[in-house]
Amino acid sequence: MVFPDNNQFCIAIVYIECYLCKPNYASNVEIHLLLVSMAVTFVAAGLTVPAGFGLATMLTPVVLVWLPPHEAVAVVAIIHGAHNAWKLKLLQSSVDYDAVRRYGWALVVGAVIGALLHSYIPSDPLLLIVGLALVILPILSVTERWTNFRLPESGDRVGGFGSGFFGGLTGHQGALRAMFLQKRLPSKISYAATASILALAVDLTRIPIYLVFEGRAILDEYVIIIALVLSAVAGVNLGKVWLTKWQQSNIRSGILIAIVASGILYIAEAGNNLGIW
Numbered sequence: 001m002v003f004p005d006n007n008q009f010c011i012a013i014v015y016i017e018c019y020l021c022k023p024n025y026a027s028n029v030e031i032h033l034l035l036v037s038m039a040v041t042f043v044a045a046g047l048t049v050p051a052g053f054g055l056a057t058m059l060t061p062v063v064l065v066w067l068p069p070h071e072a073v074a075v076v077a078i079i080h081g082a083h084n085a086w087k088l089k090l091l092q093s094s095v096d097y098d099a100v101r102r103y104g105w106a107l108v109v110g111a112v113i114g115a116l117l118h119s120y121i122p123s124d125p126l127l128l129i130v131g132l133a134l135v136i137l138p139i140l141s142v143t144e145r146w147t148n149f150r151l152p153e154s155g156d157r158v159g160g161f162g163s164g165f166f167g168g169l170t171g172h173q174g175a176l177r178a179m180f181l182q183k184r185l186p187s188k189i190s191y192a193a194t195a196s197i198l199a200l201a202v203d204l205t206r207i208p209i210y211l212v213f214e215g216r217a218i219l220d221e222y223v224i225i226i227a228l229v230l231s232a233v234a235g236v237n238l239g240k241v242w243l244t245k246w247q248q249s250n251i252r253s254g255i256l257i258a259i260v261a262s263g264i265l266y267i268a269e270a271g272n273n274l275g276i277w
Contacts (some may be wrong), residue, residue: 034227037062041231042238045083049239050188050251052181052195053174055232056080057262070119073171074210074218078225080171082205083232084196090240091193096185099194103160103181104201110161112201114204115166115209121169128270130166134175134263156180160198167202168209173249175262178255188251194244194257 044058056076063072063079088095122165159180167173177198185191211218218225243251 013060033065034224037065037224038227038230041228042235043077045232045235046238046242048083048174049087049192049236050243051178051255051258052192052247053178053199054258054262055083056167056174057173059228059232063228065225067221071214071217071221073118074207074214075221075225076171077203077207077210079228079232080115081200081207082229083236084200086233087196087239088193088200090236091189091196094187094189094193095197096129096190096194099181099184100197102156103163103177103198105238106157106160106203107164107167107177107198110164110166111173111205112164112209113233114165114170115206116168118206118210119213120167124270124273126166127170127172127266128274130162130172130176131263131266131270134179134259134266145187156258163198164202164205165202166195167199168206172262172266173202178258182255188243188246197245 031249040062041059044055048054048058059076059079063076066072067075152221159176161171163180166176177195181195181198182191185194251258
């Protein structure tokens, strides 16, 4: 089905809501909670178009209400993939393929390794490390004028590998990717388009691996997946409007603030799970 504008997206969501509200719908699904989850997903999906990342960070706590952690990461990956596929369709003419070639292979290798380890190793210590990096690196970037520090382009592949690895392991891929990517792509639309294809590469790599290990549990949640996928795809159209209206300087500042905020959230989450505080 093709949805050429926001109105038809909204109609599709109304259809889903009406279906979910039928009296014979499965009793284990709480309708109001699902509708709230759809609304949160819609807004989050819109915000992440100009930012180039953040959907998994905002959506994972929502899906954790429904599912245990490993299954939640897998379900979020499917929603994340649909969101990025639609975003790429809308912005594909602005993709910087030089950046894709520079990051892409390392990103995919990292995603394979991270997804394979997803079910076997605890993610909290690694999440703590990436959280610290996301707080420290933006501060160094902002102060580069008087510290003479600049993230070297030779580190792009390291950033790509790390982004893919954590994307496969925990679903938190975007903030680390944005730390390297947004410095190289001054055009806000090119940045958003390129971020979408890189994120989609990670999603298409990790989702089949998740399905091999947890396929039945994931497919059992098809109603939640369909509802949140529709909401995320609808949010892309809203985000495209914001992308064209917001100033480049405001987007860049917002990205840096969001990266640091993501790092603090990762540190808090990992520290709490590890019993540090």
